[in-house]
Amino acid sequence: MLGKAYIVFLKDLHLEFRTRYAMNAILMFAITTLTAISFSLGPVRLRSEILAPLLWIILFFSAMSGLSHIFVREEEQQTADTLRLVTTPNTVFLGKWFFNVLLLFALELIIIPLFFAMMNLSVESVGLFFLFLVLGSIGLASVSTLIAAIISQASARGALFAVLSFPIALPILISAIHGTRLSMDGTTFSNCISDLQVLFSFSVVIITLSLILFEFIWRK
C-alpha cells in the first residue's frame, strides 16, 4: 500500500510542479500576512507570548488557503472517479497526506527564516522549536487532508474548509503554540513533554481514524 501511496504522491508532486497552484496560494498568503505584520510593528520586538501564536496563525491560515487543493483539484477536474477506479481509498489518503506534509514543510522552509528575520526572533531551545514545528505541521497536515476530502464534494468549499478544520485542529494549535512559546524562552525536554505527547498522539489518532473512515468519504 505504501508503494502505491508513493506513486499517488509522485503524481501530485509532478502536477504541483507543473501548475504550482497550491504552493503559490500558500506562499502568497504567508508572505502577505508576514509582511503586513512586520510593517505595522516596525522595530517593536514582541514577546514570545505574542510571537508563538502569530507564527501558528500564519501557518494555520496558510495551510487553509492551499492544502484543500489536493482533493478539490481531483473533483474539479473530474479525475476523482478515475482515481477511484484504479486504487484503494487508503492508498489515495496516504499519498495525499504525504504531499500535504511535504507542502507544509516546504512552506516552513521559506516562512521560518523570514519570520526570524522580520520579527527579530531569537529562540533559546532550537531543537525543541523545530520538533514542535515538525509535529505541529504533521498534525495540521493530517487534519487538513481529512477535511479536504470531505469538503471537496461540497459546494461552498473555501469557507467550509477553515470552519471544519479549526475545531479539529484546535488541540494541535494550543499545544504547538504553548510548546513553541516555551522553546522560544528556553526550556528543557521534560518541561514540554506533555505538549509533545498531545501533538504526537493527536496526529496518530487522526491518521488512524482517517484510514478507517476515509473509504466512506471517498466512495460516494
Next chain:
Amino acid sequence: MWQIEAEHITQQFNRRIIFRDISFRVSSGESLVLTGHNGSGKTTLVRIICQLIRPYRGQVRFLRDNRAIPNERIYPHIGLVGPYLQLYNNLTALENYTFFARIRGLPVDVSLFRRWMERLGLKGREMDELRTYSSGMLQRVKYVMALFHQPDILILDEPTSNLDEEGTATVYEIMQEQKKEKILILATNEPQEIRFGDREVHLAG
C-alpha cells in the same frame, strides 16, 4: 469466466426515483447494452456497476469461475470510458500512462503504450500534455488508458462521443474484439451501437 449479476437495483436521488428493480446477468463472451432517453439513468447505472456509487437498493456481484470477487478487488479487471471520467490534463499521455500502469501494479511498457496510441490514431502525440488535445483526441486517449491492462470487463458510456468516422470505426473494432471472449457493457442510444449488445436493458425513466 467472468459474470456480473445485478439484482433488483433501485436508485433514487432526493426522493426522486431514477430507476427501479433493474436486474441482469452478463458473462464473458457476452455484451449488454443499456438504453434509455436522456435522464433515464444510464450513466448512474454504469457508475453503480463500476462501484463508483452505491445503489439505494439492490446489489451488483462479480463472479470469476462462479466464485464471488469482493468489490474492492474488482478494479484491476475493469476498463471504463465515460464522459465524466477525465485524465490528468496537465500531464502528457505518456505520464498519464506511466501513472496508471504503476498504480495498477503493472510494468511500464512503453512499446505497448505506443502500439495503443498508434491504434487509436495518436501516434506522435505521446509527449504532449493532454490539455493540448482536442475533445476527440481526449476520447481516444481515454481508450488507451482503459485498455492497456486488457480488462476482463469493458464498460463504455457514450462510446463514440466526440469521435470522427475513423475513431468510431476503431472503437467498433475494439468493441467487437472485446465481446468475443470478455464482457462488454455499453450505455448508448445510437442504433449502430445498440447492435453490439447481445442483450438490452432499457431504462424507462
